Amino acid sequence: MPELPEVETVKNILKEMTLGKKIKSVDVLRKQTIEGDADLFASSLIGETFSDFGRVGKFIIFFLTNNKVMISHLRMEGKYFLKDEKEKLTKHDLVVFHFTDGTKLIYNDTRRFGRIKLSSIEDYMKEEPLSKVGPDPFMMKDSKILEKAFKNKSIAIKTALLDQSIMSGLGNIYVDEVLFATKVHPETPAKLVSKKQLNEIWKASIDVLSNAIKAGGSTIKSYHPKQGISGNFQVNLKVYGKKDGTCPNCGCKLRKIFVNGRGTTYCPHCQKNPAIPTLIGVTGPIGTGKSTVTKYLEKHGYFAINTDEIVHILYKEKSIQNDIKKFIPNLKIKGSDIDRDFLRSYLIKNPNKKKRLEKYIHAKVVEQVEKLVKVSKKPCVIEAPLLFESGLDLICDKIIYVDAKKDTQIKHLESRKSDVKSSLELNKNYNTSNKKKATHIIINDKDVANLYKQVDSIFCK
Ligand SMILES: [Zn+2]
Structure with a gap:
């Protein structure tokens, strides 16, 4: 469906092509396309001239002589063609508008959802459909209209912005772009x-x-009348329709969801929903005290998610096991579970498969964690040594x-009766450069x- 910018362009092209043309006669080939009496519509337009063009929301306004106004909405597939009479x-x-100069303007619509209505200069803004159309962003002086309308609304901000009676002009494409640009999660309660x-x-x-x-x-310059003025132009879009793309800001994979039935693309990292509880990630090498931090937060009301x-x-x-079998065909199942002993020794022998499995399972874990956070009544904490590698x-x-210093790590590991040597060996390969990506x-x-004091200072801020 064309959106405001496309409708604006269609209007500009129509103006360039048909301004000043005088109507000789009108043929309504499908009466339902005209709102009101189709015969009266046709006869009223005879002898009138297109004197100017305007746009309200996604409605094209044809101003005619004798204070007549024609309102057109293209809906899904509506198009205008200017052709010679002989074509x-x-x-x-x-609908066909025959002009006195030997040309005709044709309204063409394969889906037949588009509507045309005749009104007058006095009434066209006062009666439906335009009486129900809110101002577009260009007509507004500030955002007070949005403040007032959304104050008590629990519906998703995307749905609220699509309501053309409040602010008109944002359709499914551009609303995603606007929410991305302003870092607002599309499901945030308005x-x-x-x-x-x-x-x-x-x-x-x-x-x-x-x-x-x-x-x-x-595109006006390169416009060819034979193509019809549909308004479906390619524009530079950052998120809409790019569900497999990455966020141009952070590189995170974009996600597609449905908000009130409308396909919606957003960045899960840049666009946070304040209605969803916060998630604190705790990471770092082995033996540094991650678990102590996590338990401390748990004691203070956080829900700990265990990866x-x-x-x-x-x-x-079963579905996960089948997915894994696609790249580890000889995967052994013990009872209803994957045979862990088999998996461990298999992955040691096949480091490439290990990487493949990690990539697969990390994505699934992220999905599950998001689900848990969404339904949690409390803020959440997750402890993961490979927080950055997993995408969490x-x-x-x-x-x-x-x-912590190596000495401290050893002290912690000894008190936990852990295998100090193998833990320190694992820490040798730990990617400490991720430290700079942490917020604290x-x-x-x-x-x-002292550790608790440091945790407290993070949350006091
Ligand atoms: Zn992002």
């Missing part, structure tokens, strides 16, 4: 979007729409990296009271 009509030509964010949404709407209008403007447990459950699922970092709101770093070289 034959085609199957989906629904009332939780701050005044500051609403102001940004309004401004971004102007930016996004005017860029698209500019892009459409350049080992998630993997355990996932491995028992991208869904965390805060990341605490716990570090805790150095745990003093006592536990």
Whole structure:
């Protein structure tokens, strides 16, 4: 469906092609396309001239002589063609305006959802459909209309912005672009979007729409009337329709969801929903005190998500086992579970398969963690040594990296009766450069009271 920028472009092309043309007669080939009496519509237009063109939301306004106004909405597939009289009509030509200069303007619509209505200069804004169309972002002086309308609305901000009676002009494509530009999660309850964010949404709407209008403007020059004026132009889109793409800001994989039935693409990292509890990631090498930090947060009301447990459950699922069998065909199943002893020794012998399995299972774990956070009533904490490698970092709101000197690590490992030598060996390969990606770093070289104090200081801020 064409959106505001495309409709604006169609309007501009129509103006360039038909301004000043005088109507000789009108043929309505499908009466339902006309709102109101089709015969009266046709006879009223005889002898009138197209004197100007306008647009309200996604409606094209034809201003005619004698204070007459024609309103056209293209809906899904509506198109206008300007042709010579001698050219034959085609199957989906629904309304034909014959001009006195030997040309004709044809309204063509394969889906037949488009509508045309005749009104007058006095009434066209007062009666439906235009009486129900809110101002577009270009007509607004500020974002007060949005503030007022969304104040008590629990519906998703995307759905609220698509409601043309509040602010018109954003359709499914550009609303995704605007929400991406303003870093607002499309499912955020409208009332939780701050005044500051609403102001940004309004401004971004102007930016996004005017860029698209500019892009459409350049197509006017190359426009060929035979192609029909459909308004489906290619515009520079960042997220819409790019569900397999990556975020141009953070590199995170974009995600597609459905919001009130409408396909929606967004970045799970850049666009956070404040209605979903926060997720704190705790990471760092072995023996630094990650578990102590996690348990401390748990004691203070956080829900601890255990990734080992998630993997355990996932491995028992038949669909997961079948997926893994696609790249490890001889995978052994013990009872209903994957044979862990087999898997461990197999992966040691096949490092490439190990990488493949990790990539696969990490994505599944991230999915499960997101689901758990979404239904959690409390803020959540997740402890994962490979937080960055697994992609879990991208869904965390805060990341605490716990570090400690080697001596401290040994002390911790000994007190836990862990295998000190093999743990330190694992730590040798630990990617410490991820530390700079963390939002908070805790150095745990003093006592536990000091550790707690450092955690407290993060949350006091
Ligand atoms: Zn992003």
